[in-house]
Structures are given as C-alpha cells and as structure tokens.
Amino acid sequence: MILDGIILTSTSYLNKERSISAIFHIITGKKSIQTVQDIHMYQLKSFYGVYPSLDKAVFQKQIRYLIKEDCLRICNEEKQIYKLTPVGSRRLNEVGESSTLKLLNGFRFAGLEKIYFDRLRLLLQTLINSRMSNFNFIPVIENKEVEVWVKWYYIKIKPTRSKVLLHFYEELEMLLSRFPDIVAEMFVDRLTGYKNFGKSVYQLAQQYGVQKDEIQLQITAYLHYILETVEREKDCFPYLASIADDLSANTSLTKTAQATYQLLKNGMPVQRIARIRNLKINTIQDHIVEIALYDVHFPIEKYVSQADQQEIINAHVETNSYKLSVIKEHVPNRIDYFQIRLVLAVLNHGVKIGE
Numbered sequence: 118m119i120l121d122g123i124i125l126t127s128t129s130y131l132n133k134e135r136s137i138s139a140i141f142h143i144i145t146g147k148k149s150i151q152t153v154q155d156i157h158m159y160q161l162k163s164f165y166g167v168y169p170s171l172d173k174a175v176f177q178k179q180i181r182y183l184i185k186e187d188c189l190r191i192c193n194e195e196k197q198i199y200k201l202t203p204v205g206s207r208r209l210n211e212v213g214e215s216s217t218l219k220l221l222n223g224f225r226f227a228g229l230e231k232i233y234f235d236r237l238r239l240l241l242q243t244l245i246n247s248r249m250s251n252f253n254f255i256p257v258i259e260n261k262e263v264e265v266w267v268k269w270y271y272i273k274i275k276p277t278r279s280k281v282l283l284h285f286y287e288e289l290e291m292l293l294s295r296f297p298d299i300v301a302e303m304f305v306d307r308l309t310g311y312k313n314f315g316k317s318v319y320q321l322a323q324q325y326g327v328q329k330d331e332i333q334l335q336i337t338a339y340l341h342y343i344l345e346t347v348e349r350e351k352d353c354f355p356y357l358a359s360i361a362d363d364l365s366a367n368t369s370l371t372k373t374a375q376a377t378y379q380l381l382k383n384g385m386p387v388q389r390i391a392r393i394r395n396l397k398i399n400t401i402q403d404h405i406v407e408i409a410l411y412d413v414h415f416p417i418e419k420y421v422s423q424a425d426q427q428e429i430i431n432a433h434v435e436t437n438s439y440k441l442s443v444i445k446e447h448v449p450n451r452i453d454y455f456q457i458r459l460v461l462a463v464l465n466h467g468v469k470i471g472e
Contacts (some may be wrong), residue, residue, distance in 0.1 A: 119334040120179055122212035123164050123221075125188060129209060130159045134440040136197040141176050145169050148371060150403040154458070156224060157410045157465045158439045166227025167337055175330060220338040222345060228363050230340035235263045236270075236360050242309040243271055244282040249311045257309040262472070270359075284356045291300055292343065292354060299325065300339055303332065309312075370411055377404035380385050402455045409462035417463050421456045428452060429460040 135155060142152045146166025156162045180199075181463040183189040188205035192198055198272040201209065212218065246254045257266065275283045293301040305324065309315040318336070322329040347358040369380060380390045387405070391398045409415040417426065425448075432447035433439070439461060441454050448457070 118212075118328070118331055119217055119338070120168075120330055121183065121188075121208070122325045123167070123334075124179060125181060125201065125205055125209040126213060126218070126469075127159075127161055127164060128189065128199055128205075130161055131155075132159075132438070133192055133198055133200050134438060134443075135159075137180060137199055138197060141171070144176070145171055146223070149445060150407050152373075153407060153410065154462070158461055162224035163221045165223040167221050167223040168334060169228070171330065190380065217335060217338045220342045221334075222341040222401050225260070226341045226344050229361075230337055230344060232263065232364060233305075233344060233361055234340055235260055236266055236314060237269045237357075238308055239263055240360070241285060243267055244278055244285070245269075245310045247278055247345045248282060257315060281356065288357045289325075292346065292357065296339060303336065304339065307336070370407060371454065374404040374407045377401055379388060379410050381405070381408070391395055402458075406455070406458045410460050410465060415463060420459055421452075425449075425452050425456060426460050429457050433461065433464070 123144060124140060127143060128137075131139065139152070139155055142149070143156055143161055143164050144167060146152075148168050156165045165299050182191065183205070184191070184199075185360055186204070186208075187202050188208050189199045190202050190205075192200045235258045240258060242254065242257050246252070258264070271278070293304060296304065303321055304323060306324070307315045313343075316324065318332050321327075325332070343357070344361060344364075347354040347361060351358045376394065377390055380393070385393075387398060387401050390396075391401045394401070406418070409417065420427070428448045429444065429452065432444045436443050436447060438444060441457055444457050444461075445452075445454060
C-alpha cells in the first residue's frame with residue numbers, strides 16, 4: 118500500500134526523533150513551522166500534503182496494522198515515537214521501489230493537483246456536451262472558481278472547440294499510455310462525458326476491490342506526474358499544459374513569514390519586528406527559520422558566527438541527529454536553539470560554511 122510506504126519511509130527518515138503525529142501532519146500538509154521544518158530536515162518534502170483529507174482514525178488504524186504486522190515498534194510510549202523493525206525494513210525495501218511512491222511531489226504540487234483535475238474534468242464535460250448540443254447538463258464540479266476558469270477558457274476556444282476537444286483526446290491518450298493499465302482505467306473512469314458521470318473514489322474502490330485511501334493516493338501521485346510532465350514537455354502537451362498555466366508551484370513562504378521577511382529586508386531588528394507585529398520574539402524567530410529554509414542566499418552570518426556554525430555542524434555530524442536537544446548537548450552553552458535551527462535549515466541548501 119502507498120500509505121504504508123509513506124509511513125514506513127517517514128518513520129525511517131525521522132530516525133526516532135519525531136512522534137508518529139509528525140507523520141500525520143506531513144501527510145495532511147499542516148501549515149506549521151514545525152512541519153515545514155520537518156519535511157526539509159528529514160527529506161520528506163515529497164509526502165507533504167499528499168492526502169489533506171486523511172482521517173486521523175484511519176491513520177491510527179494503519180499504524181496499529183503495521184504494529185500487528187511487526188513492521189513498527191514503539192520505542193517511546195510517552196512521546197509516541199516508533200521505529201522500524203527488521204520486518205519493517207524489509208517491507209520498506211519492497212514498497213520503496215514502488216514507482217507510485219516515487220511520483221509523489223507534495224511540497225511542490227499539494228493542492229494544485231485537485232484544482233488541475235477539477236478544471237480538466239469540468240472542461241472536458243463542457244466540451245463534450247457542447248459538441249452534443251446539450252447545454253443543460255449538471256456540472257460535475259461544484260466549485261465557483263473552477264467554474265469561472267472553465268467559462269473563461271471555453272469562451273477563448275469556443276470557435277475551435279471541436280478541434281480543441283480532439284487535441285485534448287490525443288494528448289490524454291498519449292499521456293495515459295505511460296500509465297499502468299489499471300491506473301489509466303481509473304483515471305478515465307473519473308471523467309464525465311455525455312449523459313455519463315465519472316465515478317467517485319468510493320465507487321472506484323468498490324469496482325477495483327482496493328481501499329479508498331489507496332485509490333486517492335494513486336490518483337494524487339499520477340496527477341503530480343501529469344503536472345510535472347506537462348510543464349517539462351509543454352511542446353508535446355500544449356493543451357494539457359494550458360490548464361496549469363496560472364497555477365504556481367507551492368514554493369513560497371507563509372503569509373505571516375512573508376510579512377516578517379519584508380521587515381527584515383528593510384533592516385529592522387527582531388525585537389522591533391516583534392513589537393510592530395505584536396508577536397513574541399520566538400514567533401519571529403520561527404519565521405526567520407522558515408525564511409532560511411526557502412532562501413538559498415540567507416545571510417546566516419548575521420545570526421550565527423562562522424565558528425559557531427562549524428560547532429553546530431560538527432555536533433550534527435557527530436550525533437547523526439537533527440534533534441535540537443541532542444545537538445545542544447554537544448555545543449558550547451553560548452549557542453542557543455534558534456541558532457541550531459538556523460544552521461540546520463541552511464544545511465538543506467548544501468551550502469558549506471564560509472560560502
């Protein structure tokens with residue numbers, strides 16, 4: 118199962134340093150500095166936000182199943198920290214080779230795949246029904262923003278709508294030929310045509326005898342693949358690419374961090390920013406860490422001397438840990454947690470000290 122693969126991979130990468138809840142927050146795309154920091158520090162960006170509607174009870178049930186299968190074992194009950202067993206490691210090697218798991222690109226596309234697929238489904242439904250002179254169909258998508266976009270697109274291509282529909286058919290046929298047969302069938306089954314409605318995820322689960330969560334993650338993974346493919350091969354898929362023209366990849370800061378970033382760029386000190394924004398200094402420091410995670414040119418020397426950067430890196434390498442409390446025990450007392458977090462954030466850019 119894809120969900121098993123995500124849980125086992127995440128548990129392995131987190132290296133007994135974060136609770137099982139951290140994995141749930143990653144999968145559902147929790148917008149917190151801790152979760153954002155986790156996905157960067159532990160190389161779990163591909164799983165971020167891949168299943169925002171995942172039910173907590175379903176997730177916990179899957180954890181219990183993996184424990185029962187002797188894939189996971191609790192090593193800190195109070196903090197709910199788990200580790201892989203030898204059986205879990207073998208299972209991870211098996212599912213880790215899953216091509217579907219490798220297609221997930223959550224940090225970049227989380228949320229965008231749904232908008233893209235909703236646009237595609239409603240646009241195709243509109244073009245097909247228009248061709249059949251049926252203008253009283255019930256829209257398969259109930260989303261005002263998607264409806265507005267489809268109306269705009271339809272008006273733009275209306276004079277050549279029959280040719281455009283043919284182009285979409287040809288591009289989809291070419292793209293779906295790259296999918297496993299069963300995934301291509303599921304994808305087509307989700308589409309709505311003339312007098313026939315696309316099937317829900319629940320209906321697909323019943324039809325194919327697969328769990329609903331597995332279907333959802335499968336579709337998400339291949340939508341991520343589509344978004345990446347049509348962007349990379351725009352000349353081959355100009356019409357499918359046009360649906361994503363105004364969709365920006367999720368690589369920006371949270372709005373509150375952006376506000377802090379602007380004040381920092383104006384030369385304002387942390388204490389004053391906290392006063393102006395009526396926030397705690399710790400919160401502003403959280404923003405700065407988030408900025409450091411995104412900005413490859415982050416001026417870390419303003420906050421941590423070169424010597425102290427090296428101390429933190431040495432402790433990180435020595436302990437093989439991203440856990441702040443562990444690293445803190447191996448650095449001089451003058452170095453605080455904020456400085457450790459900053460250095461770990463910059464390390465994700467592959468920048469060497471002094472550069």
